[in-house]
Amino acid sequence: EAQVTQNPRYLITVTGKKLTVTCSQNMNHEYMSWYRQDPGLGLRQIYYSMNVEVTDKGDVPEGYKVSRKEKRNFPLILESPSPNQTSLYFCASSQGFFTGELFFGEGSRLTVL
Amino acid sequence: AQKVTQAQTEISVVEKEDVTLDCVYETRDTTYYLFWYKQPPSGELVFLIRRNSFDEQNEISGRYSWNFQKSTSSFNFTITASQVVDSAVYFCALSGMEYGNKLVFGAGTILRVKS
Numbered sequence: 253e254a255q256v257t258q259n260p261r262y263l264i265t266v267t268g269k270k271l272t273v274t275c276s277q278n279m280n281h282e283y284m285s286w287y288r289q290d291p292g293l294g295l296r297q298i299y300y301s302m303n304v305e306v307t308d309k310g311d312v313p314e315g316y317k318v319s320r321k322e323k324r325n326f327p328l329i330l331e332s333p334s335p336n337q338t339s340l341y342f343c344a345s346s347q348g349f350f351t352g353e354l355f356f357g358e359g360s361r362l363t364v365l
Numbered sequence: 366a367q368k369v370t371q372a373q374t375e376i377s378v379v380e381k382e383d384v385t386l387d388c389v390y391e392t393r394d395t396t397y398y399l400f401w402y403k404q405p406p407s408g409e410l411v412f413l414i415r416r417n418s419f420d421e422q423n424e425i426s427g428r429y430s431w432n433f434q435k436s437t438s439s440f441n442f443t444i445t446a447s448q449v450v451d452s453a454v455y456f457c458a459l460s461g462m463e464y465g466n467k468l469v470f471g472a473g474t475i476l477r478v479k480s
Contacts, residue, residue, distance in 0.1 A: 294371075294471055340408070344410075354410075354468060
């Protein structure tokens, strides 16, 4: 089954404790992206990757890091989480870049205390 | 700048009513793509439609229809004979070369369909 898998789905952590949200897709997509969803703001792009070893900042990259060492994986790293990073996070992938349908993971709800 | 505006924050209708969700966009690109996504209460994001800027034909898929008008920069979504299962947050989104490879989302419209 074609899917984008994120882990963990739910996480409560404390300020400053490094965490990684994993994302994996099995569709051989070149393009992957991370979004955060906050009430009233829709989804905002954090980082995206057009291919292996190619990543770029989205609209709200501060406080986040990503890596794309393999085509299927695109982890999101919060080196020192802060409460303003409490949000719902989505990973997505697509075959095309700005033309393709984005396939989303199920979301990861992160709470930073 | 590339921008998507969904002015309706929340809409409530009674089952079987028709409802239209508005989407207005801004872009300097001549080639761009418009999308609608649905987010049901379970939280996942479900792709509904993609439309490129050169195709202004309206589209119908079952009870769903989309009206794309370049003259007014709008891409509105109508649900005919709404059902409770249509209750969700609906997002309109835009992508184009002006903004790199980014999909820009509107703030979303919460649709509540009551039985």
